[in-house]
Amino acid sequence: xxxxxxxxxxxxxxxxxxxxxxxxxxxxxxxxxxxxxxxxxxxxxxxxxxxxxxxxxxxxxxxxxxxxxxxxxxxxxxxxxxxxxxxxxxxxxxxxxxxxxxxxxxxxxxxxxxxxxxxxxxxxxxxxxxxxxxxxxxxxxxxxxxxxx
Amino acid sequence: xxxxxxxxxxxxxxxxxxxxxxxxxxxxxxxxxxxxxxxxxxxxxxxxxxxxxxxxxxxxxxxxxxxxxxxxxxxxxxxxxxxxxxxxxxxxxxxxxxxxxxxxxxxxxxxxxxxxxxxxxxxxxxxxxxxxxxxxxxxxxxxxxxxxxxxxxxxxxxxxxxxxxxxxxxxxxxxxxxxxxxxxxxxxxxxxxxxxxxxxxxxxxxxxxxxxxxxxxxxxxxxxxxxxxxxxxxxxxxxxxxxxxxxxxxxxxxxxxxxxxxxxxxxxxxxxxxxxxxxxxxxxxxxxxxxxxxxxxxxxxxxxxxxxxxxxxxxxxxxxxxxxxxxxxxxxxxxxxxxxxxxxxxxxxxxxxxxxxxxxxxxxxxxxxxxxxxxxxxxxxxxxxxxxxxxxxxxxxxxxxxxxxxxxxxxxxxxxxxxxxxx
Numbered sequence: 126x127x128x129x130x131x132x133x134x135x136x137x138x139x140x141x142x143x144x145x146x147x148x149x150x151x152x153x154x155x156x157x158x159x160x161x162x163x164x165x166x167x168x169x170x171x172x173x174x175x176x177x178x179x180x181x182x183x184x185x186x187x188x189x190x191x192x193x194x195x196x197x198x199x200x201x202x203x204x205x206x207x208x209x210x211x212x213x214x215x216x217x218x219x220x221x222x223x224x225x226x227x228x229x230x231x232x233x234x235x236x237x238x239x240x241x242x243x244x245x246x247x248x249x250x251x252x253x254x255x256x257x258x259x260x261x262x263x264x265x266x267x268x269x270x271x272x273x274x
Numbered sequence: 275x276x277x278x279x280x281x282x283x284x285x286x287x288x289x290x291x292x293x294x295x296x297x298x299x300x301x302x303x304x305x306x307x308x309x310x311x312x313x314x315x316x317x318x319x320x321x322x323x324x325x326x327x328x329x330x331x332x333x334x335x336x337x338x339x340x341x342x343x344x345x346x347x348x349x350x351x352x353x354x355x356x357x358x359x360x361x362x363x364x365x366x367x368x369x370x371x372x373x374x375x376x377x378x379x380x381x382x383x384x385x386x387x388x389x390x391x392x393x394x395x396x397x398x399x400x401x402x403x404x405x406x407x408x409x410x411x412x413x414x415x416x417x418x419x420x421x422x423x424x425x426x427x428x429x430x431x432x433x434x435x436x437x438x439x440x441x442x443x444x445x446x447x448x449x450x451x452x453x454x455x456x457x458x459x460x461x462x463x464x465x466x467x468x469x470x471x472x473x474x475x476x477x478x479x480x481x482x483x484x485x486x487x488x489x490x491x492x493x494x495x496x497x498x499x500x501x502x503x504x505x506x507x508x509x510x511x512x513x514x515x516x517x518x519x520x521x522x523x524x525x526x527x528x529x530x531x532x533x534x535x536x537x538x539x540x541x542x543x544x545x546x547x548x549x550x551x552x553x554x555x556x557x558x559x560x561x562x563x564x565x566x567x568x569x570x571x572x573x574x575x576x577x578x579x580x581x582x583x584x585x586x587x588x589x590x591x592x593x594x595x596x597x598x599x600x601x602x603x604x605x606x607x608x609x610x611x612x613x614x615x616x617x618x619x620x621x622x623x624x625x626x627x628x629x630x631x632x633x634x635x636x637x638x639x640x641x642x643x644x645x646x647x648x649x650x651x652x653x654x655x656x657x658x659x660x661x662x663x664x665x666x667x668x669x670x671x672x673x674x675x676x677x678x679x680x681x682x683x684x685x686x687x688x689x690x691x692x693x694x695x696x697x
Contacts, residue, residue: 181360181367182407184687189695203693209407219696221297228696258297260409 176265182209184261186219186226193217193228196242202268204228206261219260222249226260277509278384278393278416278443279423282365282400284358285411285431287378288316291357292347294409295686295694303344307332310528310678311348348679356687360408368400373513381420383513397439417442420511421504424461425451425479445507452480452505462501467494479505520557525550526567526620530678533616539568540606541670546621547602548669551595552657554623555650560591560632563625564598566605571617580614591627594646595653598623599668 177183188202196217198204204219212218214233219226222239229239229249237257239249251257284290288306293299303320307313313331314321324342326335332346339346358377366372371383387396397414404412415427416439426442429451433440442448458468460479474493476482482490483505491499500510525546533539543566554561569581584605588597602621643649656664684692 179407181363185690185693186696187693190697192697203690204696208409221300224298224300226297226694226696258300260297 176205176267177207178264179207179209182261183207186228188228192241192243192246193230194243196230198228198242198263198266199268202266204263205265205267207264208261210262210264212259212262217263219263221258221260228263231259275386276418278386278388278418279420279509279513280369280382280384280393280397280400280414280416281375281420281423281427282361282380282382282404282412282414283427283431284361284378284404285413286316286318286322287358287410288347288349288354289318289321290410291354292345292350292683293318294357295683299345303342304347305344306347306349307681309349310530311680312528315349346681348682350683350685352685352688353683357408357410361404361410361412364404364407365400368403371513371515373515381423381513384416393443394439394441397441398437401438411438413438415440415442417448418507419504419509420513421461421501422448422507425455425459425505428455428459448507449480449483452483453478455479457482460501460505462497467498470494520553520559521626522622522624523550523553523557523561524620524622525553526618527677528618529616530676532571533619534614536606536610536612538670539610539616539619540603540668542619543602543606543621544599544666544668544670546619547598548595548666550621550623551593551598551650552654554626555593555654557626558629559626560593560629561598561623561626562588562591562632563623564588564601564605565622565624566602566609566619567622568606568609568616568619570614574615574617577615578613580611580616582609584609585622587625591625591632592646593629594643594650595666596643596646599666603668 173180184206186204186206188198188200188204190200193199198217206219210216212231214231216231217228218231218239219228220231220239221227227239229241232238232240237251237253239251241248289304292304292306301320302318303324303326304318305314305321305326306316308315311332313329314326314335315329317326317328321344324338324344326338326344332339335344338344354377361378362372362374362380365380365382369382369384370387373381373383375381382400384393384396387393391399393416397416401412401414404410413427413430415423415425415430417423417426422442426440429442430436430438430440442451455478456468457463457471457476457479458465460482463471463482471477471482476485482502485502487499487502490502503510527542527546529542533542563585564587565583565585567581567583570577570579572579572581586601586605588601592598598621653664684694686692686694
């Protein structure tokens with residue numbers, strides 16, 4: 126398509142000299158009833174709020190190996206670990222054992238044991254009187270199910 | 275209401291941070307080194323027990339490291355800063371008012387809490403919570419003044435029977451501890467000052483407390499008089515919740531390898547200027563005076579030595595990195611001497627003005643940069659986003675002089691690829 130200049134109009138100058146300034150309201154103005162949702166607008170959802178109760182006490186760790194697959198914890202997953210939570214019977218915990226960090230299920234009854242959730246791994250019995258060095262309690266699992274690592 | 279202060283101090287902070295993520299090192303002596311892996315700046319309790327001294331250059335303890343299997347770490351400041359932040363946030367949740375005194379120390383204002391809980395119980399609760407939640411051991415000292423709180427903390431660290439918490443609000447206990455404390459261990463009394471005090475027969479903290487305030491002021495200063503009053507339980511130093519505006523900003527670093535070329539030196543200085551300017555903008559200040567210094571290593575006696583510094587004023591206060599780089603480069607041109615092996619360089623910004631308060635003079639050059647604020651804002655935003663960095667071409671790309679950190683641990687808490695692995 127071609128355009129050619131035909132001449133100049135004086136319209137613009139006229140508008141400029143005679144214009145009325147009308148403020149523009151950029152918000153949508155609803156005619157009739159106001160939006161029924163107006164009073165219910167809230168903040169957007171934040172995953173941190175869902176997964177992390179105490180930021181100062183929360184650490185992330187990455188899973189290696191398959192000792193917890195039956196608990197839905199796979200290699201490459203990121204675990205949310207809260208140190209402020211007191212570990213209870215059947216909690217999934219991060220424990221330092223033999224100088225290594227490991228994720229296991231904690232059993233307190235009838236005896237203290239660390240239970241892997243994979244039959245290929247042995248249960249770790251904690252003899253009475255031994256201090257168990259619990260790093261923290263796992264509260265959430267984060268996994269990207271599309272791009273498996 | 276009588277004021278009550280507490281000082282919370284993390285034990286062997288850097289070494290404790292390193293150990294938390296390495297259970298295999300639970301009973302191993304650990305030391306953390308200064309920038310460029312030069313000297314020992316933190317020791318675990320096992321390393322202290324071996325007699326490793328604070329500040330000792332690493333090369334002097336090579337043999338002990340081998341013999342005792344001491345684990346050595348470079349300073350991992352991103353880790354320490356994050357762990358410190360966790361400690362401080364937890365303290366802020368527990369106490370009504372908190373002054374962050376350093377990376378591993380905070381003063382708490384506990385005035386009035388005795389009506390609800392005993393001070394010693396509160397101190398134990400703080401200690402227990404920080405230990406449990408963050409994995410860092412702290413000591414708590416409580417007293418009617420900051421100086422006595424600091425002294426109580428000292429005692430909590432020194433005497434294991436205290437289990438890390440000392441309440442020094444009782445007058446009799448104060449005097450007992452003061453009598454046991456050498457005068458140089460008091461907060462604010464340096465080595466030079468303590469030599470002069472000892473010459474006057476003031477050897478213990480109690481001696482100082484019992485000297486009249488008037489004679490302290492006459493012989494020394496109002497600062498030491500304040501300390502004397504504080505030792506007697508009279509609060510003179512307030513809690514500073516808002517840190518005072520900085521009077522100067524220094525950015526300097528020893529080089530990882532000696533610098534001999536003018537171009538490399540220029541790049542290193544530009545890097546320092548850039549960081550200093552960033553800090554300046556964070557403080558919302560503008561600087562008018564800039565100092566550049568360069569020097570060789572005083573520890574290498576066999577090579578020729580050179581050390582020099584030069585200051586210059588900007589035509590008007592600025593926080594624009596470009597102004598500061600330009601001035602620093604012209605200063606470097608005057609400072610630079612060929613054929614030396616430079617070990618350190620730095621910049622100092624001073625003579626600060628709040629943005630927009632500077633009264634321009636008649637013949638001042640108008641600012642050459644338009645939209646300076648917006649540009650610097652964009653630069654800072656990008657660099658803080660964590661997604662990438664923009665920098666000034668003068669800083670160079672290949673940084674042969676960059677800091678040496680050969681024993682750096684992963685950023686366990688601040689990078690996704692630094693997380694600890696669990697089996």
